[in-house]
Amino acid sequence: MGRRRNAAPAISRLSQALFKPIIAVTCLIPLFIEGSKRMKRQKAFTLVELMIVVAILGALAAIAIPKINASSATAKANACSTNIDIMNSQIELYAANNDGTYPSSLSTITSDTDYFPDGAPTCPLSGTYTMDANSHRVSCSH
Numbered sequence: 254m255g256r257r258r259n260a261a262p263a264i265s266r267l268s269q270a271l272f273k274p275i276i277a278v279t280c281l282i283p284l285f286i287e288g289s290k291r292m293k294r295q296k297a298f299t300l301v302e303l304m305i306v307v308a309i310l311g312a313l314a315a316i317a318i319p320k321i322n323a324s325s326a327t328a329k330a331n332a333c334s335t336n337i338d339i340m341n342s343q344i345e346l347y348a349a350n351n352d353g354t355y356p357s358s359l360s361t362i363t364s365d366t367d368y369f370p371d372g373a374p375t376c377p378l379s380g381t382y383t384m385d386a387n388s389h390r391v392s393c394s395h
């Protein structure tokens with residue numbers, strides 16, 4: 254029940270964040286039309302018109318920048334997850350090539366160019382990879 258109570262305001266906040274600039278722009282359209290009529294006479298923007306344009310660009314940037322930052326963090330986490338999957342599969346390949354003997358450490362396999370021709374993978378979130386001695390599975394510290 255607590256989840257449901259929180260979901261509605263979250264949607265409401267999102268729709269407000271999206272629609273406020275749209276409503277603001279819609280309300281300003283008559284000003285732009287009037288401004289463009291005036292421009293035929295004046296051939297220049299007024300200070301108010303420039304301030305409105307700057308305010309709209311600021312509102313759009315305020316919406317876009319956090320979304321870009323969030324998707325960048327998601328992309329880095331997914332790249333780290335892919336690195337872990339690759340290392341796990343290469344560890345299994347190593348064991349298959351060596352009669353079931355797993356590498357003694359992660360660096361044994363990541364420094365081997367037969368398994369990692371481009372060198373050891375690095376975490377885009379600055380974490381370090383470690384291999385569990387018993388399960389032979391890789392995890393990241395980030």
Ligand SMILES: [Zn+2]
Binds near residue numbers: 376379380395
């Ligand atoms: Zn990581």
